[in-house]
Amino acid sequence: MMKKVLFVDDEPLIAQGLSSILDWNKYGIEIAGTANDGLSALEMIREEPVDLLVTDIMMPRMNGLELIRKIKDNEENKTKFIVLSGYEEFEYVKAGIQLGIENYILKPINLEELESTIRHIRGDWEREEIQQVQFEEDWEVLRSNILQRWVSGEIESQEFKHRAQLLGLPLDREKYRLYVIRPILTENCDIIQKVGAIMADPCRELIRAMERLKPRETEVISFMDPDGDMVILYASCGQKDDAAVQRQVKATAQALPGSLEASFWISEGGPGADFKGVQFSYARAKSVFHRFLITGTDRIRFTDADEQGTAASPMIEWNSEKYVELLIEGNTEPVEHFIGEVLWSACRENLTPREACVNTALQLMLAAKEREENPDYSEVFGPLSRISTLPSLIRHVTATVSKSMERQDTVRGEYSPHVAFLVEQVHRHYADELSLKTLSQKVGLHPNYLGQLFQQELGHSFSDFVNQYRIEKATQLLMHTDRKTTEIALSVGYLDTSYFYRQFKKYAGVSPTELRHMYTK
Incomplete structure (x- = not known):
């Protein structure tokens, strides 16, 4: 579950800059908004609580310490706090420490210190979640998240070992063999590849079969990664034969009933590895899906380590x-x-x-x-x-x-003069601030009525039309230039980079970074 952060500073540029200074999504945090004084922030939090507050100390109407005290008056509130300060405010900082803030950071902000603080806070959140969900349905979700961080190398060994004890994961085994399973649904389903129940059910059938038929002295650890692929770890005490485990995985998959209406692509992570080698095995197994396509009609497609070498990319010539x-x-x-x-x-x-x-x-x-x-x-x-x-x-x-x-x-009728004016304004001035309120004054109509006309003729709202057109321009720049994403966002009318990322994912279906990875000039 995403956590929410609110930035409070009486200097608007600092409050807005905090939104783009870090990739907050990387830490599982979404931006709830900004405020320019403590009183405004308190009203926002009372309406919608946040998990993290980053606040200046010296502000009009209500300073940062008063804001923290007000929030802490609510015993149910579990917000964490980071205080921004200047050197001359040290006495205030000491008072903040007594209130229980996570850290204070001097201006100008040290990015490494901020990131370190966020990582520490995220660890606290995870520990709190472990304590809360041990006997709840979310236990499996939390377990998958921790395992995903392990195989992706996003968690320190000591931290993971501590969490693994709470989760009951076997970390004392001599060897771990890793497989990643991707279900390929029949007919047109694999074009869309929905992540969720449709994909999970065939995989769970396979997991249950693997657990039933596992070798002696071996435990099967399984979880679904963010791509919807199932990750299988065979954790064994002795030096079990890799080839024997591989044969067992293939045989189990082949024995699944055809009524599941799904094929499976199983990628092997290589020979069995120790605790630290699991990350390499996972990266190796996943890379197959990023580097290759399969063409056969076999119900089970198994790609072992020997097939994963570098293949020459074919030259595709077309007129x-x-x-x-x-x-x-x-x-x-x-x-x-x-x-x-x-x-x-x-x-x-x-x-x-x-x-x-x-x-x-x-x-x-x-x-x-x-x-x-x-x-x-x-x-x-x-x-x-x-x-x-x-x-x-x-x-x-x-x-x-x-x-x-x-x-x-499709034959499209002529736009009415007022709607045609709006379309022309977007095409010519998409990089500028555009609003129905401003444009309606130029045509002498009420903005609500003008918006209704636009909706009737184009089938969607004026704001959707503006965002879609801006994202179209941004897409072309991402594909055909080497400009930085932040520069592109500004050039198409987005002052807030994080807002640009959200809009881009909404309208293009992928993030700007993912789009560039997919498309080479």
């Missing part, structure tokens, strides 16, 4: 001019045939290198999207990270391009 001509002609059948021929040309017998295929798929989809008036990029990028097979990639591209062509064929 872009001919493709654009087909798009202009507007017949979907020859377009779909063209897409299939291009992508199947990259096919390899076992594992097909992923990067060239995905880059080509993006070029094919974007060529069609560029012809739309208001393209929706979420349907292009969103599903890509969960596509595991070459046939699924081809189906995704053809479906996306076909929808785009259908939209282009």
Whole structure:
């Protein structure tokens, strides 16, 4: 569950700057807002409590210490506090320490000290959660989170060992063998690859079978990672034969009933490793999904360590001019045939290198999207990270391009003069502040009435239209330039970088960083 942070400082630039000084999402924290004095902050917290308050001391109306005292008057409140101060405010800082603040940080803010404090606070939150949920349903979620941090190398060994004792995890074993299992749902389901019950059920059936058939003196540890893949760890006391465990995993998967309507791609993390080697095994197993696509129709696809070497990326050559001509002609059948021929040309017998295929798929989809008036990029990028097979990639591209062509064929009536004015303003001034209140004054209409006209003619609100157009421009800059994400955010009208990230994920389906990883210039 995401924690919430509120920034309070009478200097607006500092309060807003705190929002972008760190990648707060990295620490499981979302920004609740900013306030410029203690009284305003107290009103916001009474309306919606926060988990962390970062506050200046010297402020008008109510200073930071008074704010902390007021919040602590509520015995149920569990907010943690970080105080910002100047050197001349040391007596106030001592008073803050007596109130139980987590840390005080001198201005200008030391980024490393702030990050260290946040990591410490996150550890406190996790310890509190462990105590709270030992006998609740959230226990399994917390266990998965801790295990994920272990295999990803995001938790110190001593800290993890302490948590593992509370969670009952076996850390005294000599060898850990790791497998990552990705379910590939039948037909078009694997284009969308929903993370949740649809994916979890087939995996849980497989996990139960593995636990029933596990070798002697071996314990099976399993959890679902953030990508919706199941991670399996065989923890054994003795030096069990790696090949025997591998045969057992394959046999268990093959024995699953066909009624589950799912195929499985199982990636091996390499030979058994000790406690510290699990992170390398996890990274090795996961890398297969990022580097390859599978093409066969086998129900169980097992990729062992020997198959995970570097594969030469195929050169995919295609005639872009001919493709654009087909798009202009507007017949979907020859377009779909063209897409299939291009992508199947990259096919390899076992594992097909992923990067060239995905880059080509993006070029094919974007060529069609560029012809739309208001393209929706979420349907292009969103599903890509969960596509595991070459046939699924081809189906995704053809479906996306076909929808785009259908939209282009739709006859749109002329916009009314007032709505046409709004559309033109967005196209010309999207990098500036735009509001119906301001623009309505120029056309002599009430902003509510103008907003209703816009909604009726375009099918969505004016703010949605502005955000979608800005994200479209940002997407083009991310794909075709090397400019920093913060610069791009400013150039398309977002002063708050964290707000830009949220809007980009909402409209594009992926984060700016994920988009750049998917698309190479």
